[in-house]
């Protein structure tokens with residue numbers, strides 16, 4: 305078996321890369337290998353599905369804006385359903401020391417509509433929110449992503465453009481010769497010879513890259529999400545609430561609420577199970593921010609990984625040391641909103657075009673002293 309490009313991982317990173325390679329007519333000879341029986345079942349299927357482009361880091365924001373543009377206006381044939389429900393994102397100023405609203409405003413991308421609300425306005429926008437607040441900001445065009453349609457749209461487009469996608473295909477080793485990757489070995493014992501290996505394995509990416517001798521470091525961290533039982537007082541299209549003075553967000557989900565205490569704990573990717581202690585933390589934050597729902601029955605709790613590079617920016621580009629090794633990883637907490645930008649950039653770079661300034665910002669070589677300087 306042989307391929308021009310082997311993509312390891314069938315989450316947002318791998319699928320968007322495959323999609324954009326196919327879209328530029330370079331899908332032939334590309335094989336995507338996903339260990340699970342289905343695509344998008346790890347972080348890309350276990351996240352909060354929030355489209356938030358208001359972010360402090362200018363490069364992540366730029367990628368988020370490009371990703372959001374794609375989500376609002378995908379290419380013809382990508383899907384016949386909207387990929388975003390723009391329910392709005394409400395940022396109430398509460399807690400001990402919320403940042404000044406002007407500081408938060410400065411993190412908004414150009415052109416994003418942001419309304420300043422007083423306390424009554426905050427309550428009216430999201431009646432399920434109930435903490436004392438001086439006011440807040442509402443971004444009415446941020447919202448919820450249809451994750452299933454996004455993942456399937458990438459996969460459909462990739463296949464249509466000639467990419468081979470294999471599920472149940474676990475990569476156990478990367479083979480190198482003279483400092484270059486030459487093949488990947490599968491759990492089945494098969495070997496796939498290839499010119500380029502794209503590591504897009506989420507929380508497992510660092511481990512796989514290390515098999516080829518890469519020094520690029522990634523930090524998988526665990527975050528929990530909880531959902532509560534359906535409650536008729538919750539408007540299913542109320543805005544997402546993301547508090548400014550505390551690490552907490554919530555949004556309507558399946559008739560109840562989806563809750564997150566924004567936990568971040570380093571984790572072994574093979575042991576990212578639920579820590580029951582999270583429920584207490586969430587209960588305390590719900591009592592503080594959504595007092596009417598304190599004690600609401602929790603019906604599901606799960607955990608998944610947000611994986612970070614050292615500076616928390618994405619890693620998209622060639623490995624600084626190992627020839628033929630290419631990274632699309634470290635997507636942290638923004639991999640769904642920025643997926644189209646990341647895949648588009650990866651496909652450009654694999655096609656030899658490094659003209660986008662994002663290429664320098666996300667260059668894996670930046671930690672090896674070999675990265676080009678990036679200025680926002």
Ligand SMILES: Cc1cc2nc3c(=O)[nH]c(=O)nc-3n(C[C@H](O)[C@H](O)[C@H](O)COP(=O)(O)OP(=O)(O)OC[C@H]3O[C@@H](n4cnc5c(N)ncnc54)[C@H](O)[C@@H]3O)c2cc1C
Nearest residue numbers: 313315316317339346347348351352354475506639640641
């Ligand atoms: C709780 C939580 C909430 C989040 N909320 C949001 C949000 O609201 N908005 C947003 O934009 N982002 C959010 N994120 C971040 C987002 O989910 C991630 O950035 C994104 O899913 C990363 O995609 P990925 O493809 O890199 O990883 P994954 O989706 O994990 O995909 C990696 C794939 O690689 C496969 N794989 C691993 N090892 C191997 C191997 N050896 N062989 C073959 N395949 C392998 C895995 O099975 C997996 O399918 C959230 C994350 C978490 C954990």
